[in-house]
Amino acid sequence: MKKIFLAFILMTGFFTISVKAQSQMFSLQYSIGFGTGNTNEFISAPSFRGISFEYRKFITPNHAIGFETSYNFFYEKKDYATYTDDNQSLSGIQFRYLHSLPILAAYDYYFKPNQKYNPFVGAGIGCNILDQRVDMGIYSFTNDAVQFAFRPEVGVLIQANRNLDLIVAAKYFVSTKGNDMDGQNYLTINLGFAF
Amino acid sequence: MLALLTSFTLLTSCYPDGADYADETDIVYTAFDKEMDFHSKGTYAMPDKIVKITGDYPDDGEVEYIKDIYAGPILANIDTNMTAYGWTKVAQNANPDVVILPAAWSTTYISYWYNYWCWWDPYYCGGWWYPYPVTSSYSAGTLLMNMIDPNSNDPNGTRKGVWIGVINGLLSGSYSQNRVNNAVNQAFKQSPYLNTK
Numbered sequence: 603m604k605k606i607f608l609a610f611i612l613m614t615g616f617f618t619i620s621v622k623a624q625s626q627m628f629s630l631q632y633s634i635g636f637g638t639g640n641t642n643e644f645i646s647a648p649s650f651r652g653i654s655f656e657y658r659k660f661i662t663p664n665h666a667i668g669f670e671t672s673y674n675f676f677y678e679k680k681d682y683a684t685y686t687d688d689n690q691s692l693s694g695i696q697f698r699y700l701h702s703l704p705i706l707a708a709y710d711y712y713f714k715p716n717q718k719y720n721p722f723v724g725a726g727i728g729c730n731i732l733d734q735r736v737d738m739g740i741y742s743f744t745n746d747a748v749q750f751a752f753r754p755e756v757g758v759l760i761q762a763n764r765n766l767d768l769i770v771a772a773k774y775f776v777s778t779k780g781n782d783m784d785g786q787n788y789l790t791i792n793l794g795f796a797f
Numbered sequence: 798m799l800a801l802l803t804s805f806t807l808l809t810s811c812y813p814d815g816a817d818y819a820d821e822t823d824i825v826y827t828a829f830d831k832e833m834d835f836h837s838k839g840t841y842a843m844p845d846k847i848v849k850i851t852g853d854y855p856d857d858g859e860v861e862y863i864k865d866i867y868a869g870p871i872l873a874n875i876d877t878n879m880t881a882y883g884w885t886k887v888a889q890n891a892n893p894d895v896v897i898l899p900a901a902w903s904t905t906y907i908s909y910w911y912n913y914w915c916w917w918d919p920y921y922c923g924g925w926w927y928p929y930p931v932t933s934s935y936s937a938g939t940l941l942m943n944m945i946d947p948n949s950n951d952p953n954g955t956r957k958g959v960w961i962g963v964i965n966g967l968l969s970g971s972y973s974q975n976r977v978n979n980a981v982n983q984a985f986k987q988s989p990y991l992n993t994k
Contacts, residue, residue: 679815684987689831691987694824697815737815739824739965 625660627668629769631794635674635702640784644676644734645698651675654792656708663715668708670726674790676700697737702786704730704751704775712759720767724755730777732786747781759796767796816967820976823966825983830959833946835991838894840887841879842947847871847940850902863901867972872899874978875942878985883993895959898943940964940977942984960991 633652637645654672661667680696706726714720730751735744757771771792779785816822829835847863854860862868875897876886887893942962949957962984964977985991 684983686987690826690828692824692826693983693987695816695821739822740967741824 627658627660627666627796629656629658629794629796630654631656631769631771631792633672633674633790633792635676636789637676637787638789639787641676641700641786641788645678645700647676647678649674649676652790654790654794658708658710664712666710666712669706670708671703671705672790674702674788676702692738694738699733699735699737700786701733702730702775702788703732704728704753704777706751706753710755718761720759720761722757722759724757725752726755727752730775730786732777732783734783745783747783749777749780749783749785751775751777757792765797769794769796819967820973823964823976823980825980825987826961826963826965827984827988828961829988829990830957833959836993839883839885839993840891840893841884841895841897842887842889842891842893843872843875843897843899845872848900850900870974871940871977871981874981875899878982882985882991893947895944896947898945899941900943901940903938938966940981960988962988
Protein backbone atom coordinates (compact mmCIF):
# COMPACT_ATOMS: atom_id res chain seq x y z
CA MET A 603 0.00 0.00 0.00
CA LYS A 604 2.82 2.34 0.91
CA LYS A 605 4.38 1.73 -2.48
CA ILE A 606 1.21 2.69 -4.22
CA PHE A 607 1.06 5.92 -2.28
CA LEU A 608 4.70 6.63 -3.01
CA ALA A 609 4.18 6.00 -6.69
CA PHE A 610 1.13 8.19 -6.60
CA ILE A 611 2.97 11.04 -4.94
CA LEU A 612 5.84 10.75 -7.40
CA MET A 613 3.45 10.75 -10.33
CA THR A 614 1.62 13.72 -8.90
CA GLY A 615 4.98 15.44 -8.45
CA PHE A 616 5.98 14.88 -12.08
CA PHE A 617 2.58 15.96 -13.16
CA THR A 618 2.79 19.24 -11.29
CA ILE A 619 6.23 19.94 -12.75
CA SER A 620 4.88 19.42 -16.20
CA VAL A 621 1.75 21.44 -15.67
CA LYS A 622 3.74 24.33 -14.28
CA ALA A 623 5.79 24.31 -17.48
CA GLN A 624 2.54 24.51 -19.40
CA SER A 625 1.60 27.68 -17.58
CA GLN A 626 -1.06 26.09 -15.47
CA MET A 627 -1.37 26.26 -11.74
CA PHE A 628 -3.11 24.17 -9.16
CA SER A 629 -3.53 25.41 -5.67
CA LEU A 630 -4.67 23.86 -2.45
CA GLN A 631 -5.35 26.15 0.47
CA TYR A 632 -6.40 26.04 4.08
CA SER A 633 -9.07 28.63 4.67
CA ILE A 634 -10.17 30.45 7.82
CA GLY A 635 -13.53 32.19 7.55
CA PHE A 636 -14.97 35.21 9.33
CA GLY A 637 -18.66 35.86 8.85
CA THR A 638 -19.85 39.38 8.18
CA GLY A 639 -23.35 40.79 7.80
CA ASN A 640 -26.06 38.13 7.91
CA THR A 641 -23.52 35.35 8.29
CA ASN A 642 -22.00 37.03 11.33
CA GLU A 643 -25.45 37.58 12.78
CA PHE A 644 -26.18 33.89 12.41
CA ILE A 645 -22.76 32.64 13.52
CA SER A 646 -20.31 35.10 14.98
CA ALA A 647 -17.60 32.54 15.68
CA PRO A 648 -14.88 32.25 13.03
CA SER A 649 -14.62 29.07 10.99
CA PHE A 650 -11.38 27.16 11.25
CA ARG A 651 -12.68 24.42 9.00
CA GLY A 652 -12.13 25.44 5.44
CA ILE A 653 -10.42 24.33 2.29
CA SER A 654 -10.03 25.78 -1.17
CA PHE A 655 -9.01 24.17 -4.43
CA GLU A 656 -8.09 26.29 -7.45
CA TYR A 657 -7.02 25.86 -11.03
CA ARG A 658 -5.57 28.64 -13.17
CA LYS A 659 -4.56 28.78 -16.83
CA PHE A 660 -2.14 31.58 -17.66
CA ILE A 661 -3.13 33.50 -20.80
CA THR A 662 -0.06 35.68 -20.40
CA PRO A 663 2.37 35.76 -17.46
CA ASN A 664 0.16 38.49 -15.96
CA HIS A 665 -3.31 37.18 -16.70
CA ALA A 666 -4.86 33.91 -15.64
CA ILE A 667 -8.32 32.47 -15.80
CA GLY A 668 -9.67 29.35 -14.18
CA PHE A 669 -12.07 28.00 -11.63
CA GLU A 670 -12.14 27.24 -8.00
CA THR A 671 -14.22 25.61 -5.37
CA SER A 672 -13.96 26.01 -1.66
CA TYR A 673 -15.68 24.86 1.45
CA ASN A 674 -16.12 26.67 4.72
CA PHE A 675 -17.97 25.30 7.66
CA PHE A 676 -19.22 27.69 10.33
CA TYR A 677 -20.48 26.44 13.68
CA GLU A 678 -21.52 28.03 16.91
CA LYS A 679 -23.15 26.89 20.09
CA LYS A 680 -25.23 29.78 21.36
CA ASP A 681 -25.78 30.38 25.05
CA TYR A 682 -29.15 29.51 26.53
CA ALA A 683 -31.47 32.28 25.36
CA THR A 684 -35.10 33.16 24.85
CA TYR A 685 -36.31 33.93 21.34
CA THR A 686 -39.60 35.79 21.18
CA ASP A 687 -41.83 36.26 18.18
CA ASP A 688 -45.06 38.15 18.82
CA ASN A 689 -46.96 36.16 21.48
CA GLN A 690 -44.66 33.13 21.42
CA SER A 691 -41.35 32.54 23.19
CA LEU A 692 -38.91 29.71 22.90
CA SER A 693 -35.93 29.18 25.20
CA GLY A 694 -33.04 26.83 24.77
CA ILE A 695 -29.53 26.33 23.53
CA GLN A 696 -29.14 26.66 19.79
CA PHE A 697 -26.52 24.85 17.78
CA ARG A 698 -26.03 26.67 14.50
CA TYR A 699 -24.34 25.34 11.40
CA LEU A 700 -23.56 26.86 8.04
CA HIS A 701 -21.92 24.96 5.20
CA SER A 702 -20.79 27.10 2.30
CA LEU A 703 -19.53 25.69 -0.98
CA PRO A 704 -18.87 28.31 -3.64
CA ILE A 705 -18.08 27.19 -7.19
CA LEU A 706 -16.64 30.06 -9.16
CA ALA A 707 -15.04 31.03 -12.44
CA ALA A 708 -12.03 33.16 -11.65
CA TYR A 709 -9.71 35.73 -13.15
CA ASP A 710 -6.40 36.89 -11.65
CA TYR A 711 -3.96 39.62 -12.50
CA TYR A 712 -0.35 39.04 -11.42
CA PHE A 713 1.86 42.06 -10.91
CA LYS A 714 5.33 40.52 -10.83
CA PRO A 715 5.45 37.20 -12.67
CA ASN A 716 8.53 35.03 -12.09
CA GLN A 717 9.68 37.05 -9.13
CA LYS A 718 10.12 35.82 -5.59
CA TYR A 719 7.04 37.73 -4.42
CA ASN A 720 4.27 37.94 -6.96
CA PRO A 721 1.26 39.90 -5.69
CA PHE A 722 -2.04 39.49 -7.43
CA VAL A 723 -5.64 40.62 -7.42
CA GLY A 724 -8.52 38.49 -8.56
CA ALA A 725 -12.23 38.21 -9.01
CA GLY A 726 -14.54 35.25 -9.03
CA ILE A 727 -18.13 34.79 -10.07
CA GLY A 728 -20.47 31.83 -9.85
CA CYS A 729 -22.73 30.24 -7.29
CA ASN A 730 -22.62 29.37 -3.63
CA ILE A 731 -24.27 26.21 -2.36
CA LEU A 732 -25.39 26.86 1.19
CA ASP A 733 -26.79 24.69 3.92
CA GLN A 734 -27.97 26.39 7.07
CA ARG A 735 -29.12 24.46 10.12
CA VAL A 736 -30.32 25.28 13.59
CA ASP A 737 -30.62 22.52 16.16
CA MET A 738 -32.66 23.40 19.20
CA GLY A 739 -33.71 20.76 21.64
CA ILE A 740 -34.57 17.66 19.73
CA TYR A 741 -35.65 19.70 16.74
CA SER A 742 -33.65 20.60 13.69
CA PHE A 743 -34.45 23.32 11.20
CA THR A 744 -32.62 23.36 7.89
CA ASN A 745 -32.55 25.78 5.02
CA ASP A 746 -30.73 25.05 1.77
CA ALA A 747 -30.03 27.53 -0.98
CA VAL A 748 -27.99 28.06 -4.11
CA GLN A 749 -27.17 31.73 -4.46
CA PHE A 750 -25.42 33.90 -7.00
CA ALA A 751 -21.95 34.61 -5.65
CA PHE A 752 -18.89 36.68 -6.39
CA ARG A 753 -15.68 37.47 -4.60
CA PRO A 754 -12.75 39.84 -4.90
CA GLU A 755 -9.36 38.59 -3.82
CA VAL A 756 -5.91 39.94 -3.01
CA GLY A 757 -2.89 37.77 -2.42
CA VAL A 758 0.70 37.00 -3.04
CA LEU A 759 2.52 34.03 -4.48
CA ILE A 760 5.84 33.36 -2.79
CA GLN A 761 8.32 31.20 -4.65
CA ALA A 762 9.42 28.38 -2.39
CA ASN A 763 11.36 26.52 -5.07
CA ARG A 764 11.28 25.98 -8.83
CA ASN A 765 8.08 23.94 -8.69
CA LEU A 766 6.28 25.17 -5.67
CA ASP A 767 4.85 28.49 -4.55
CA LEU A 768 3.33 29.39 -1.24
CA ILE A 769 0.16 31.37 -1.47
CA VAL A 770 -1.34 33.81 1.00
CA ALA A 771 -4.64 35.38 0.06
CA ALA A 772 -7.68 37.17 1.41
CA LYS A 773 -11.05 36.68 -0.26
CA TYR A 774 -14.38 38.27 0.41
CA PHE A 775 -17.28 36.07 -0.57
CA VAL A 776 -20.60 37.71 -1.25
CA SER A 777 -23.69 35.73 -2.15
CA THR A 778 -26.97 37.43 -2.83
CA LYS A 779 -30.32 36.73 -1.24
CA GLY A 780 -32.12 33.87 -2.90
CA ASN A 781 -33.92 30.57 -2.35
CA ASP A 782 -35.53 31.94 0.84
CA MET A 783 -32.17 32.57 2.47
CA ASP A 784 -30.57 35.90 3.25
CA GLY A 785 -27.40 36.70 1.35
CA GLN A 786 -24.30 35.35 3.06
CA ASN A 787 -21.00 37.19 3.34
CA TYR A 788 -17.69 36.17 4.77
CA LEU A 789 -14.02 36.95 4.60
CA THR A 790 -11.48 34.18 4.31
CA ILE A 791 -7.77 34.18 4.95
CA ASN A 792 -6.17 31.45 2.89
CA LEU A 793 -2.77 29.80 3.22
CA GLY A 794 -1.62 27.12 0.86
CA PHE A 795 0.51 25.75 -1.88
CA ALA A 796 0.47 26.46 -5.59
CA PHE A 797 2.17 24.12 -8.01
CA MET B 798 -5.13 14.50 -4.10
CA LEU B 799 -3.55 12.91 -1.05
CA ALA B 800 -3.42 16.31 0.60
CA LEU B 801 -7.02 16.86 -0.36
CA LEU B 802 -8.07 13.54 1.15
CA THR B 803 -6.07 14.22 4.27
CA SER B 804 -7.63 17.64 4.60
CA PHE B 805 -11.13 16.27 4.28
CA THR B 806 -10.36 13.57 6.83
CA LEU B 807 -9.13 16.22 9.23
CA LEU B 808 -12.12 18.42 8.52
CA THR B 809 -14.66 15.70 9.09
CA SER B 810 -12.94 14.26 12.13
CA CYS B 811 -13.49 17.46 14.07
CA TYR B 812 -17.09 17.96 13.06
CA PRO B 813 -18.98 19.32 16.06
CA ASP B 814 -22.07 17.31 16.87
CA GLY B 815 -24.17 19.58 19.02
CA ALA B 816 -25.46 18.80 22.49
CA ASP B 817 -23.16 16.89 24.83
CA TYR B 818 -25.61 16.58 27.71
CA ALA B 819 -29.30 15.73 27.82
CA ASP B 820 -30.16 18.97 29.59
CA GLU B 821 -28.70 20.92 26.67
CA THR B 822 -31.67 19.68 24.65
CA ASP B 823 -34.18 21.27 27.01
CA ILE B 824 -36.43 23.80 25.37
CA VAL B 825 -39.24 25.81 26.87
CA TYR B 826 -42.04 27.06 24.64
CA THR B 827 -44.72 29.45 25.78
CA ALA B 828 -47.51 31.28 24.01
CA PHE B 829 -50.45 33.34 25.18
CA ASP B 830 -53.75 34.74 24.04
CA LYS B 831 -53.26 38.39 23.16
CA GLU B 832 -56.91 39.15 23.95
CA MET B 833 -56.65 37.84 27.49
CA ASP B 834 -56.25 40.43 30.20
CA PHE B 835 -54.37 38.39 32.79
CA HIS B 836 -54.03 41.43 34.99
CA SER B 837 -57.75 41.44 35.74
CA LYS B 838 -57.71 37.78 36.76
CA GLY B 839 -56.59 36.31 40.03
CA THR B 840 -57.77 32.77 40.71
CA TYR B 841 -56.81 29.45 39.21
CA ALA B 842 -57.57 25.80 39.72
CA MET B 843 -55.37 22.83 38.94
CA PRO B 844 -55.75 19.07 39.34
CA ASP B 845 -53.55 17.39 41.93
CA LYS B 846 -52.30 14.90 39.38
CA ILE B 847 -50.44 15.10 36.12
CA VAL B 848 -52.05 13.09 33.40
CA LYS B 849 -49.78 10.70 31.59
CA ILE B 850 -50.63 10.68 27.95
CA THR B 851 -50.02 7.26 26.52
CA GLY B 852 -51.26 7.59 22.98
CA ASP B 853 -54.33 5.40 23.28
CA TYR B 854 -57.09 6.98 25.27
CA PRO B 855 -58.54 4.13 27.36
CA ASP B 856 -62.12 3.21 26.55
CA ASP B 857 -63.05 3.15 30.20
CA GLY B 858 -61.63 6.61 30.79
CA GLU B 859 -59.18 5.23 33.36
CA VAL B 860 -56.22 7.37 32.47
CA GLU B 861 -52.73 6.96 33.87
CA TYR B 862 -50.99 9.53 36.00
CA ILE B 863 -47.42 10.51 36.57
CA LYS B 864 -46.30 9.01 39.87
CA ASP B 865 -46.97 11.35 42.78
CA ILE B 866 -43.33 11.28 43.77
CA TYR B 867 -42.53 13.06 40.49
CA ALA B 868 -45.78 14.95 39.95
CA GLY B 869 -45.97 16.41 43.46
CA PRO B 870 -42.87 18.60 43.24
CA ILE B 871 -43.77 19.71 39.69
CA LEU B 872 -47.28 20.78 40.72
CA ALA B 873 -45.88 22.46 43.82
CA ASN B 874 -43.47 24.38 41.65
CA ILE B 875 -46.26 25.50 39.32
CA ASP B 876 -48.16 26.68 42.41
CA THR B 877 -45.10 28.56 43.65
CA ASN B 878 -44.72 30.35 40.34
CA MET B 879 -48.42 31.19 40.15
CA THR B 880 -48.40 32.51 43.71
CA ALA B 881 -45.38 34.63 42.94
CA TYR B 882 -47.34 36.17 40.07
CA GLY B 883 -50.21 37.02 42.41
CA TRP B 884 -52.61 34.17 41.67
CA THR B 885 -54.70 32.42 44.29
CA LYS B 886 -55.48 28.75 43.99
CA VAL B 887 -59.12 27.79 44.40
CA ALA B 888 -61.17 24.63 44.01
CA GLN B 889 -62.34 23.81 40.53
CA ASN B 890 -65.96 24.42 41.51
CA ALA B 891 -65.17 27.86 42.97
CA ASN B 892 -65.42 29.55 39.60
CA PRO B 893 -61.69 30.02 38.91
CA ASP B 894 -60.60 32.60 36.34
CA VAL B 895 -58.30 30.11 34.67
CA VAL B 896 -57.60 26.41 34.90
CA ILE B 897 -54.19 24.80 34.41
CA LEU B 898 -54.27 21.27 33.03
CA PRO B 899 -50.86 19.63 33.23
CA ALA B 900 -49.88 16.61 31.18
CA ALA B 901 -46.72 14.69 30.49
CA TRP B 902 -45.49 11.98 28.23
CA SER B 903 -42.26 10.33 27.37
CA THR B 904 -42.86 8.52 24.13
CA THR B 905 -42.65 9.91 20.67
CA TYR B 906 -45.17 11.70 18.51
CA ILE B 907 -48.31 11.77 20.51
CA SER B 908 -51.06 14.22 19.88
CA TYR B 909 -52.29 16.18 22.82
CA TRP B 910 -55.81 15.01 23.60
CA TYR B 911 -58.30 16.93 25.63
CA ASN B 912 -60.42 14.02 26.87
CA TYR B 913 -57.65 13.08 29.31
CA TRP B 914 -59.19 15.49 31.79
CA CYS B 915 -62.69 14.08 31.87
CA TRP B 916 -61.74 12.28 35.09
CA TRP B 917 -61.19 15.60 36.81
CA ASP B 918 -64.17 17.48 35.53
CA PRO B 919 -66.46 16.49 32.66
CA TYR B 920 -66.66 20.19 31.88
CA TYR B 921 -63.26 19.87 30.23
CA CYS B 922 -64.20 16.99 27.99
CA GLY B 923 -65.31 19.47 25.40
CA GLY B 924 -61.79 20.31 24.46
CA TRP B 925 -60.34 23.68 23.70
CA TRP B 926 -58.90 25.81 21.00
CA TYR B 927 -55.91 28.07 20.90
CA PRO B 928 -55.53 31.62 19.69
CA TYR B 929 -51.85 30.84 18.93
CA PRO B 930 -50.04 28.17 16.96
CA VAL B 931 -49.54 24.91 18.84
CA THR B 932 -47.69 21.94 17.50
CA SER B 933 -49.97 18.97 17.83
CA SER B 934 -47.23 16.55 18.74
CA TYR B 935 -44.02 16.63 20.65
CA SER B 936 -41.55 13.89 21.17
CA ALA B 937 -39.19 12.64 23.87
CA GLY B 938 -39.87 13.91 27.38
CA THR B 939 -42.56 16.53 27.54
CA LEU B 940 -44.39 18.39 30.27
CA LEU B 941 -47.25 20.51 29.09
CA MET B 942 -49.00 23.18 31.11
CA ASN B 943 -52.22 24.14 29.43
CA MET B 944 -54.02 27.15 30.86
CA ILE B 945 -57.57 27.58 29.70
CA ASP B 946 -60.34 30.03 30.36
CA PRO B 947 -63.24 28.02 31.82
CA ASN B 948 -65.61 30.92 31.29
CA SER B 949 -65.04 31.07 27.58
CA ASN B 950 -67.56 29.19 25.59
CA ASP B 951 -67.71 29.05 21.89
CA PRO B 952 -70.61 27.48 19.95
CA ASN B 953 -68.77 24.15 19.78
CA GLY B 954 -68.56 23.93 23.53
CA THR B 955 -64.81 24.24 23.58
CA ARG B 956 -62.85 26.39 26.01
CA LYS B 957 -60.25 28.84 24.97
CA GLY B 958 -56.60 28.19 25.69
CA VAL B 959 -55.08 31.38 27.07
CA TRP B 960 -51.55 30.23 27.84
CA ILE B 961 -49.45 27.20 27.11
CA GLY B 962 -46.11 26.21 28.49
CA VAL B 963 -44.30 23.27 26.94
CA ILE B 964 -41.12 21.80 28.32
CA ASN B 965 -39.36 19.36 26.07
CA GLY B 966 -36.05 17.60 26.24
CA LEU B 967 -34.26 14.34 25.78
CA LEU B 968 -34.71 12.00 28.69
CA SER B 969 -31.51 10.98 30.36
CA GLY B 970 -30.89 7.85 32.38
CA SER B 971 -31.80 9.40 35.69
CA TYR B 972 -34.67 11.74 36.48
CA SER B 973 -33.61 15.20 37.54
CA GLN B 974 -36.16 17.16 39.54
CA ASN B 975 -33.87 20.13 39.34
CA ARG B 976 -33.87 20.05 35.57
CA VAL B 977 -37.68 20.02 35.43
CA ASN B 978 -37.94 22.76 38.05
CA ASN B 979 -35.58 25.00 36.12
CA ALA B 980 -37.62 24.53 32.98
CA VAL B 981 -40.93 25.22 34.74
CA ASN B 982 -39.43 28.34 36.28
CA GLN B 983 -38.20 29.39 32.86
CA ALA B 984 -41.70 28.99 31.40
CA PHE B 985 -43.04 31.49 33.93
CA LYS B 986 -40.00 33.73 33.67
CA GLN B 987 -40.49 34.17 29.94
CA SER B 988 -44.22 34.84 30.48
CA PRO B 989 -44.17 38.04 32.58
CA TYR B 990 -47.64 38.97 31.27
CA LEU B 991 -49.04 36.31 33.62
CA ASN B 992 -48.10 38.53 36.54
CA THR B 993 -51.31 39.92 37.97
CA LYS B 994 -49.60 42.22 40.44
